Amino acid sequence: MKKILGLTVAVVFLAVAMLAFAAPQAPKEDLKITCKKGDVTFSHAKHAAASITDCKTCHHKYNGEGTPKKCDECHKEKKEGKTPKMKDAAHKKCRGCHRDLKKAGKKAGPTPCKGCHKK
Numbered sequence: 001m002k003k004i005l006g007l008t009v010a011v012v013f014l015a016v017a018m019l020a021f022a023a024p025q026a027p028k029e030d031l032k033i034t035c036k037k038g039d040v041t042f043s044h045a046k047h048a049a050a051s052i053t054d055c056k057t058c059h060h061k062y063n064g065e066g067t068p069k070k071c072d073e074c075h076k077e078k079k080e081g082k083t084p085k086m087k088d089a090a091h092k093k094c095r096g097c098h099r100d101l102k103k104a105g106k107k108a109g110p111t112p113c114k115g116c117h118k119k
């Protein structure tokens with residue numbers, strides 16, 4: 001009986017551990033994206049607080065396993081085949097969403113250059 005109980009506890013423990021492992025966590029601290037134009041600070045927490053919680057909204061090639069890759073692992077300084085350069089990818093994704101939300105009269109992030117690029 002004791003053995004079965006012990007085994008049950010072990011199985012439950014493992015299941016909980018696997019669940020915790022399956023739900024990836026975004027970094028809590030602000031990330032600095034270094035840029036010649038002026039570094040851009042990105043906060044997962046502030047976006048999550050604005051209900052942007054789906055990782056794939058930005059990490060569009062992420063399949064939900066492990067941790068997402070940085071954008072610049074694929075998006076380089078110059079366009080490569082179908083992969084737009086980092087600048088265009090960032091502006092389309094980041095500034096694009098901010099612009100669309102602003103147009104819709106909703107709470108949005110910055111669209112002026114200096115709102116993101118800080119010297």
Ligand code: HEC
Binds near residue numbers: 024032042047055070
């Ligand atoms: C609004 C856009 C956005 C959303 C939503 C988002 N991320 Fe990110 N994430 C980024 C950006 C931008 C970076 C920084 C990339 C860089 O430095 O090139 C990043 C970086 C990361 C990194 C660090 C990668 C590294 O190697 O340092 C992890 C881990 C991460 N995100 C996980 C997540 C998870 C998990 C979620 C969903 C819960 C999520 N992110 C949602 C935009 C986003």
Ligand code: HEC
Binds near residue numbers: 075
């Ligand atoms: C594993 C490689 C990879 C990673 C990591 C990646 N991308 Fe991409 N991205 C691509 C490729 C390849 C394309 C070309 C179109 C396609 O295949 O979806 C693309 C296209 C885009 C586009 C243009 C889509 C369109 O509708 O025109 C945007 C915007 C973009 N990426 C933003 C990002 C951002 C922001 C990040 C980081 C949060 C990121 N990407 C991370 C590979 C990647």
Ligand code: HEC
Binds near residue numbers: 108
């Ligand atoms: C799907 C929409 C969406 C995407 C994609 C998005 N943002 Fe935002 N962003 C927001 C919203 C909404 C806010 C407002 C949050 C607030 O004021 O609390 C915000 C706020 C910000 C802020 C201001 C934070 C502050 O300190 O007040 C910065 C900087 C920012 N975003 C940068 C980025 C960057 C860089 C990216 C791309 C890697 C990005 N955002 C992608 C919607 C988005």
Ligand code: HEC
Binds near residue numbers: 037087094109115116
């Ligand atoms: C919502 C945030 C945001 C806004 C607003 C924004 N940018 Fe960016 N920009 C970024 C991010 C993120 C990158 C990618 C960082 C990198 O790889 O250099 C970037 C990249 C760039 C680069 C590429 C630098 C390089 O080394 O290749 C230039 C130039 C640039 N931005 C100019 C501008 C100008 C000009 C404006 C205003 C018209 C502007 N940006 C508005 C977020 C923003």
